[in-house]
Amino acid sequence: MxxxxxxxxxxxGCFGCHMSILDIDxxxxxxxxxxxFDKSPVDDIKKFTGRCLVGIIEGGCCNEDNVxxxxxxxxxxxxxxxxGDCAINGCIPSMRNEIPLKECFDEAYKDGPTxxxxxxxxxxxxxxxxxxxxxxxxxxVVKIDYHLPGCPPNADIIWEALVALLNNKPLDLPYExxxxx
Amino acid sequence: MNxxxxxxxxxxxxxxxxxxxxxxxxxxxxxxGIDDESIDLIAKATGSPRVLVESTISFYSxxxxxxxxxxxxxxxxxxxxxxxxxxxxxxxxxxxxxxKCGETTEDGKVTLEETPCIGMCDQAPxxxxxxxxxxxxxxxxxxxxxxxxxxxxxxxxxxxxxxxxNNANDLVKSMxxxxxxxxxxxxxADREDNVGLKAAIEKTPESIIEDLKISKLRGRGGxxxxxxxxxxxxxxxxxxxxTVICNADEGEPGTFKDRVILTEECNLLFExxxxxxxxxxxxxxxxxxxxxxxxxxxxxxxxxxxxxxxxLLGKNILGKDGFNFDIRIQLGAGAYICGEESSLISSCEGLxxxxxxxxxxxxxxxxLQTPTAVNNVETFCSVARILEKGxxxxxxxxxxxxxxxKLLSISGDCDNPGVYEFEFGxxxxxxxxxxxxxxxKAVLVGGPSxxxxxxxxxxKAICYDDLATGGAIVVFNSTRDILKIALEYMEFFxxxxxxxxxxxxxxxxxxxxxxxxxxxxxxxxxxxxxLEELGESVQFSSRCGLGQTSPNPILSTLKNFKADYEALVxxxxxxxxxxxxxxxxxxxxxxxxxxxxxFNENH
Numbered sequence: 001m002x003x004x005x006x007x008x009x010x011x012x013g014c015f016g017c018h019m020s021i022l023d024i025d026x027x028x029x030x031x032x033x034x035x036x037f038d039k040s041p042v043d044d045i046k047k048f049t050g051r052c053l054v055g056i057i058e059g060g061c062c063n064e065d066n067v068x069x070x071x072x073x074x075x076x077x078x079x080x081x082x083x084g085d086c087a088i089n090g091c092i093p094s095m096r097n098e099i100p101l102k103e104c105f106d107e108a109y110k111d112g113p114t115x116x117x118x119x120x121x122x123x124x125x126x127x128x129x130x131x132x133x134x135x136x137x138x139x140x141v142v143k144i145d146y147h148l149p150g151c152p153p154n155a156d157i158i159w160e161a162l163v164a165l166l167n168n169k170p171l172d173l174p175y176e177x178x179x180x181x
Numbered sequence: 182m183n184x185x186x187x188x189x190x191x192x193x194x195x196x197x198x199x200x201x202x203x204x205x206x207x208x209x210x211x212x213x214g215i216d217d218e219s220i221d222l223i224a225k226a227t228g229s230p231r232v233l234v235e236s237t238i239s240f241y242s243x244x245x246x247x248x249x250x251x252x253x254x255x256x257x258x259x260x261x262x263x264x265x266x267x268x269x270x271x272x273x274x275x276x277x278x279x280x281k282c283g284e285t286t287e288d289g290k291v292t293l294e295e296t297p298c299i300g301m302c303d304q305a306p307x308x309x310x311x312x313x314x315x316x317x318x319x320x321x322x323x324x325x326x327x328x329x330x331x332x333x334x335x336x337x338x339x340x341x342x343x344x345x346x347n348n349a350n351d352l353v354k355s356m357x358x359x360x361x362x363x364x365x366x367x368x369x370a371d372r373e374d375n376v377g378l379k380a381a382i383e384k385t386p387e388s389i390i391e392d393l394k395i396s397k398l399r400g401r402g403g404x405x406x407x408x409x410x411x412x413x414x415x416x417x418x419x420x421x422x423x424t425v426i427c428n429a430d431e432g433e434p435g436t437f438k439d440r441v442i443l444t445e446e447c448n449l450l451f452e453x454x455x456x457x458x459x460x461x462x463x464x465x466x467x468x469x470x471x472x473x474x475x476x477x478x479x480x481x482x483x484x485x486x487x488x489x490x491x492x493l494l495g496k497n498i499l500g501k502d503g504f505n506f507d508i509r510i511q512l513g514a515g516a517y518i519c520g521e522e523s524s525l526i527s528s529c530e531g532l533x534x535x536x537x538x539x540x541x542x543x544x545x546x547x548x549l550q551t552p553t554a555v556n557n558v559e560t561f562c563s564v565a566r567i568l569e570k571g572x573x574x575x576x577x578x579x580x581x582x583x584x585x586x587k588l589l590s591i592s593g594d595c596d597n598p599g600v601y602e603f604e605f606g607x608x609x610x611x612x613x614x615x616x617x618x619x620x621x622k623a624v625l626v627g628g629p630s631x632x633x634x635x636x637x638x639x640x641k642a643i644c645y646d647d648l649a650t651g652g653a654i655v656v657f658n659s660t661r662d663i664l665k666i667a668l669e670y671m672e673f674f675x676x677x678x679x680x681x682x683x684x685x686x687x688x689x690x691x692x693x694x695x696x697x698x699x700x701x702x703x704x705x706x707x708x709x710x711x712l713e714e715l716g717e718s719v720q721f722s723s724r725c726g727l728g729q730t731s732p733n734p735i736l737s738t739l740k741n742f743k744a745d746y747e748a749l750v751x752x753x754x755x756x757x758x759x760x761x762x763x764x765x766x767x768x769x770x771x772x773x774x775x776x777x778x779x780f781n782e783n784h
Contacts, residue, residue: 067762068779074755101768122773130769130777136760143707143755 004053004166007077008040011066012093012135013059016152017084018042021056023155031159034166039076048076054165055080057144060090061136065129074142079165082144083158085151087137094135101133149178183219186211191226198229199549201237201531205244206472206514214248233532240533240679241514242296243472250285250292252336255309259298259434260669261592261655267306270323271295277327291330297517297673298434299473302592302655303360303599311336312475314357347444352480359441360599363615365586366578367566368446368559369602375493377568378452382501386416386460393564395572397584401559402428402520403627403651404726408564411554414544415461418552423463425454425506426548426555428525430471432517433628434673435653438588439558441600443470443477446562447484451508453561455494456568458506461554466508469525472515481510517677521726522555524679535681536725557651559588579605583644591616593625593656609639609648618656623663623742628653629670630730632737633663663742664749667734668696674731685728688719692735703759704750713739 010018018041024031038052039045055077061067074080085091096104109115109122138144148161157177164171190207194200204223208215215223215238224231238244256262256271275281278291285292301307304316308326313336315326326339343349344358361369381389393409400406415423427450431439442450454466470478485508488494498504516534518524523537526548547553563585567575576584583605589612592598596617603612613621625633626643627650634641634648641647657666671693680686695712698704716732716739723729739746751758766777 064762064766064777064779067765071756102772105772124773124775126775126778129779130766130773130775132765133768134765136765139757141757141760143753143757 003034003036005038005050006035006040006054006056006162007038007048007052007073008042008056009058009069009073010041011057011059011069011087011138012062012090013084013086014092015041015058017058017087020084020150020152020155021158024159025155027159031162035162048072052077053079054162056083057081057087057138058083059086060093060138061132061141062093063129063131067132067136067141070138070141079145080138080142081146081148081161082138083148084153085149087144088139088147088149090135090137091151094137097134101131150180183212184222187219187222188226191223196227197531198227198233199531201227201229201234202511202514202528204531205234205238206512209238209244209514212248213251214245216246216248220246236533237531241472241516243515248289251290252311252330253292253294254330255294255296255299256282257297257299257301257305257307257309258295259302259305260666261298261302261435262305262307263669264593264661265305266320267318269320270306270308270318273320273323274327277324278331286331290333296473296515297676298432298436300431300437300440300471301357302435302437302590304358305592309473310339313337313339314355314473314476315339316356316358347480350480352483353444353477355476357440357444357476359444361441361445361602362591362597362599363601363603365602365604367575367586367602368442368449368562368588370566372449372566372569374448375452377565378455378493379499381456381459381568382499382504386462389456389460389568390416392567392572396563396567396575397572397582398560398563398567398575399583399645400557401563401587401651402557403433403631403649405645405649408556408560411544411556412457412460414542415463415552415554418545420546420550420552422465422549422551423461424548424551424553425457425461425463425466426522426525426529426553427454427466427468427558427561428520428522428555429474429558430469430513430520430525431558431651432471432520433630433651433653434670435590435592435625435628435655436651437590437592438600438652440474440477442558442562442588443474443481447481448488449562449565450558451485451488451494453563453565454508455498455506456564457554457556457561459498459504461552463554464505464507465548465551466506467511467529467548468508469511469513469519469529471519472513475512478510478512485510516679517673518679518725518727523725525555526553533679535679536727538724559652580642580644582646587643587650587652589643589650589652589654591654591656593654594618594621594658594661595656603643605644606642608642609634612643612654613639613656616656618658620658621656622659622661623657623666625653625655625657625666626650628655629673629734630726632733633667633741634737635741638741662700663738664696664700664745667738668693668700670734671696671731674727674734678727678731682722682724682728684719684722685724685731688715688723688728689731691715692719692732696735698759699746699749701759702749704746705753705758706747706750707753708750709739709743709746712736 037043055073082088220234224234306318307316340356348355390413398408496505511529519528519534524534528534543553586602589601626648675689678685716736719732
């Protein structure tokens with residue numbers, strides 16, 4: 001029997017959630033016994049090599065590439081997990097949602113106190129993905145099957161969730177792991 | 182510049198910060214708006230923290246910091262008004278005045294706004310112009326009104342023909358009509374004033390409570406708490422000062438029955454409140470009158486004065502030694518939440534209309550921490566009648582578990598909208614045929630916080646154990662889109678949530694957005710389950726009655742009109758159809774002057 005496959009990606013996030021995945025420490029050895037990693041920054045595979053059981057998404061969607069990747073994951077994964085607060089509700093990146101995009105650009109590239117840009121250029125290479133009007137949580141773009149909250153979610157939460165999912169068991173998280181106040 | 186006016190108004194209310202509502206509503210009327218400087222002055226005069234003054238002003242929709250026009254036109258945008266052409270009326274006003282809703286004309290004469298139900302669904306579309314009510318608007322009428330206002334006419338001069346009954350009274354002078362379509366044995370019966378009160382003072386408070394228990398009278402506001410029990414609790418609660426409050430803040434869209442009681446039977450109400458004072462041992466009575474009914478205030482004040490002259494209020498009432506009771510009117514300022522009893526108490530105390538945490542219940546600690554009985558207008562009227570005719574008489578009207586009559590405000594798609602006094606137990610079918618409703622698809626029972634029912638339930642009866650209602654009935658015929666109606670009611674709750682607790686503040690927005698997607702054809706089958714689960718969470722976890730009932734337009738239509746939803750939603754394919762990549766990219770495409778490379782082919 002072939003092992004199920006897992007894919008991960010970081011969209012509009014800080015890679016902190018991926019760091020938290022690595023924080024499962026030596027249990028990663030157990031994990032690779034259970035699964036193979038497909039498209040993921042962990043192994044730098046760029047394109048899906050086949051159907052995946054689980055797709056883990058860090059970050060929400062702030063630009064068109066994020067949307068493209070997220071849809072790509074939805075098409076290739078049976079189960080999508082929104083990992084961390086950015087994926088779930090936009091979190092820090094979505095603080096710009098109350099400010100019109102033009103003002104964000106002007107502040108970042110022209111008017112900010114530390115900006116030196118005498119020609120007033122806003123980067124516009126076709127290679128640069130276009131920015132969306134606001135930051136969207138993943139669930140507003142595709143169907144998300146599970147949400148794991150936290151900024152970042154504790155490594156134990158990620159571990160417990162994956163183990164439960166792979167063994168087809170209900171997830172039982174102790175209160176201490178999911179309380180954030 | 183305003184110092185004088187402000188100090189004068191504050192001292193009228195003894196610089197008492199618990200009368201903040203009166204201070205700020207009076208000043209708002211005189212100054213057109215209460216700016217930062219005025220807020221400072223009020224805070225100083227009343228010894229109240231500045232933030233409390235400002236939070237009160239910012240909470241109520243009839244109060245504002247910005248100066249508004251000399252005349253503020255508030256167009257009612259309730260579902261029933263919209264069904265009868267309110268949107269066209271709005272266009273006429275916007276066109277004639279040359280402004281959009283929310284704006285003020287350049288000469289500062291007129292401000293145009295929209296407002297939820299103003300209690301005139303039986304004569305919709307209607308508008309509130311300052312305190313003057315303008316009813317049954319047509320496009321021509323609206324044009325005339327707008328032109329008159331542009332020419333500088335005062336709001337009162339817009340009333341050309343007076344309404345029936347006391348609406349034509351010199352102190353009311355309103356074009357509102359009562360539209361009493363059916364009289365019953367309790368409220369709109371032939372009777373003599375004050376017989377109940379005179380009978381009451383011959384009895385002990387305990388035996389009156391016994392009468393009320395025999396009558397099995399339950400609260401008429403909708404929740405149906407037994408009145409005898411509530412008064413017994415309040416009577417036995419610790420505290421020397423006690424308070425009787427009448428909830429005349431009928432803000433539930435589609436209800437207008439209290440308006441008619443206040444116009445035609447206010448003495449019956451005052452009588453019931455006075456009996457309440459006698460029973461629980463209270464000397465203070467307050468009527469919380471919704472701001473929309475301000476046009477009745479002078480008339481009601483006058484009726485109270487006459488009662489004081491006749492020793493029906495004041496000290497040693499009707500010669501009964503030590504029986505002191507008086508009533509003041511507390512005017513609201515446009516907040517639906519203030520119909521919720523603990524918010525209403527907050528408002529009477531001069532605060533934002535925030536609900537309070539229970540326990541303690543108002544019967545233990547209510548208005549200014551005193552034991553307080555809050556009852557509906559109709560409940561007090563019923564009490565007076567029970568004292569007149571006896572608990573047994575009352576218990577024999579209506580049904581076994583729901584005795585008495587119920588005033589229903591019927592409006593929408595029926596030939597005879599108005600107030601009907603039915604005995605409890607009347608079925609929806611009977612009610613529909615009596616009000617001349619034809620081809621009925623759905624009936625809203627109890628306002629948006631009640632339920633929207635379909636044909637299968639038309640044989641159900643109005644009573645506490647079948648269809649409980651505060652009295653709002655709106656009829657929809659087969660041409661109406663029930664989901665769009667539910668959406669309008671959700672908009673209403675989003676607007677009226679006080680924002681204190683998250684389930685209600687955020688949950689209602691999420692519910693509204695999801696329903697909006699479905700109505701626009703961007704919904705999925707999984708959304709139905711989402712709506713149901715989220716709706717139940719909002720109901721379960723909200724702090725007060727608003728959030729505990731606000732998902733009802735969705736939950737009741739999901740139950741009774743499932744097919745309407747199913748016809749609109751698509752099978753779930755893993756992608757969210759409400760997400761529009763073209764729209765999401767259009768801003769950046771405009772700024773950067775190029776099209777998306779990734780999504781260009783899909784454009």
